[in-house]
Amino acid sequence: GENVEQHPSTLSVQEGDSAVIKCTYSDSASNYFPWYKQELGKRPQLIIDIRSNVGEKKDQRIAVTLNKTAKHFSLHITETQPEDSAVYFCAAGSNTGKLIFGQGTTLQVKP
């Protein structure tokens, strides 16, 4: 069945450093790759997404890259700030509307 693997499970960086989270997916029909941020006790919220016809997308300090051949995509956060501390989930979706999530990465940004 469809599967999304996410690494690392935890990531600790100093404020101002960059953070990278990587995901791989198994379903070759996947064409939509969002990233969600979930703060403790709150709902997941979309922070950035990319479709399969694009290789990279940027939004201020956040960027996502996609390698369809290798079936992996990554989230890059530059100049990290303490408020970036949260759990980040990658996901993969297809034309059916089905969205499969990765296991999550707990990011800690130390001041």
Add this chain to the structure above:
Amino acid sequence: EAGVAQSPRYKIIEKRQSVAFWCNPISGHATLYWYQQILGQGPKLLIQFQNNGVVDDSQLPKDRFSAERLKGVDSTLKIQPAKLEDSAVYLCASSSLAANTGELFFGEGSRLTVL
């Protein structure tokens, strides 16, 4: 614009009891999802509705879980009988897209504790 509404927010039951969760999606959203999020894990899709039809329920434990979306708006998720491993947050989400995948808007979740 009102978000996705879920109730109850918290529920504590004993094993073998039953429980029901309710979700009201964003107005006009065709697709509704129920996800199970166990502590420390990613959301796991239980069931996906498009309007009032089931698109995917391959991960729904049908011997104990059931869900419906009558009239293509509100949805209820029921667990009967509950097991200890059902302790989780049940997240409802909706999307405006009827086909393809787009942004999911999540509710606050219903936290279930099974004792």
